[in-house]
Amino acid sequence: MSLSRLVKEHQTKQAALKRENDHLRKEAVQSAGVFSDAVADTLGGRVSQIFLNQKELEQEARNLSVQTARYAKQTAQWLALVEQFDSTLKELGDVQNWVQVIHKDMEQVANSLESSRPTPSYS
Numbered sequence: 001m002s003l004s005r006l007v008k009e010h011q012t013k014q015a016a017l018k019r020e021n022d023h024l025r026k027e028a029v030q031s032a033g034v035f036s037d038a039v040a041d042t043l044g045g046r047v048s049q050i051f052l053n054q055k056e057l058e059q060e061a062r063n064l065s066v067q068t069a070r071y072a073k074q075t076a077q078w079l080a081l082v083e084q085f086d087s088t089l090k091e092l093g094d095v096q097n098w099v100q101v102i103h104k105d106m107e108q109v110a111n112s113l114e115s116s117r118p119t120p121s122y123s
Helices: 003-116
Strands: none
Touching: none
């Protein structure tokens, strides 16, 4: 075997290996592209869903805050009404007590007047 033939065989094998490597590299690049597209689609969909969920949660939190403020205002109004009712009841109790005191005083005055009246003499 001659050296030139060995060199030629070596060069032929090297060229075939280079073509095979180029072909494998192209397939790897295509597979990586398909894989990255699939991952991007999957993750993109999940990220979009997470983003939508976050927006919904934020809206629900705002709604809850508004409702809580509304309920707090209504509760304050109810408390004021109950306090006013309680005050009115106390005043009624005071009036009732005052009426009882006046009634007792009037009974005492009436009793005093009756006992100080001269008894008629029937002679």
